[in-house]
Amino acid sequence: MDPYHEGSRAVQDRLGVRTAADHIGRSIGPGIREVAAAFLGLQPMLVVGAADRAGRMWSSLLTGAPGFVRATGPDRIAVTGGLPDHDPLAAALTTEGTEVGTIALDPRTRRRMRLNGTAAPTARGFVVTAEQVFSNCPKYLQRRQLQAPAPTRPGAVRRGRELTPDQLTLVRSADTFFIATAAADGADASHRGGNPGFVRVTSPTELTWQDYPGNSMYLSLGNLENDPRAGLLFLDWSTGTTLQFTGTAHTTFGTHGRTIRFSIAESVETPHASPLRWSAPEYSPANPPLRDSA
Structure with missing residues (x-):
């Protein structure tokens, strides 16, 4: 069964990477292998991407003691x-049949695992029945060490439609963010990384970044070919503050690569949303040098 839909295939063909994508695609399946289950059980955070009840895409961060995410079956x-109730996806994760993409990323080991499927609420949280499970290489992942958690409570939520000066600083200094996209066959959550400044602010309502060469699957760009909805999550690793955006994204293919332009429809900033505190990064040796213009 082809793990790619027509959007991803269109991008792969345009870039001439179908053979590489076919090779990597053989590793995508619904089964959770033993090594993947062990990896999940060690993680203190999980990013979930989905659409809210209004159909807008968001990426959200969940945290907990290792074991709060665990494999309970082969799929x-x-x-x-x-x-929390203020999170844009709180209601979606209590709704049976919500299509979700998840990514467990461990900065300590520069490993990541993605699992896409369908969520259902439980008495203690929620479960996800997997449709796609796969790992990615450590490209563009920054290494960080987990420090002692901070016992702070989340601050007052700030909602808006344009970047504030503090939010602009957070985005411009970011070396990592997460992106949620959607297609007819489900949702996906992915990671983007680079040296600080790889995400550019072109206006109070628009961000851009270069699409760096990756695993040749083009799941996110493939989704955006048919559905421009996207949700971004930025994390201040030292304070636990999260900054979420929902909006639309479009890809421009040029002679020097691909540029994604994201238009902000709404933002949600939550100070100290995460109790996790991480060290300063050791940047990935794969991060490209920044270009003069996006």
């Missing part, structure tokens, strides 16, 4: 706890 994970 199912259980997550203990949920999202």
Whole structure:
């Protein structure tokens, strides 16, 4: 069964990477292998991407003691706890049949695992029945060490439609963010990384970044070929503050690569949303040097 839909195939063909994508695609399946289950059980955070009840895409962060995410069967994970009521995806994760993409990223080991499927609420949180499970290489992942958690409570949520000066600083200094996209066959959550400044602010309502060469699957760009909805999540690793955006994204293919332009429809900033605190990064040796213009 082809793991790619027509959008991803269109991008792969345009870039001449179908053979490489076919090779990597053989590793995509619904089964959770033993090594993947062990990896999940060690993680203190999980990013979930989905559409809210209004159909807008968001990326959200869940945290917990190792074991809060665990494999409970060959194609199912259980997550203990949920999202706070103010989170844009809180209601979606309590709705049976919500299509979700998840990514477990471990900065300590520069490993990541993605699992896409269908969520259902439980008495203790929610479960996801997997349709696609796969790992990615450590390209563009920054290494960080987990420090002692901070016992702070989340601050007042700030909603808006344009970047504030502090949010602009956070985005411009970011070396990592997460992106949620959607297609007819489900949702996907992915990671983007680079040296600080790889995400550019071109206006109070628009961000751009270069699409660096990756694993040749083009799941996110493939989704955006047919559905421009996207949700971004930025994390201040030292304070736990999260900054979420929902909006639309479009890809421009040029002679020097690909540029994604994201238009902000709404933002949600939550100070100290995460209790996790991480060290300063050791940047990935794969990060390209920044270009003069996006």
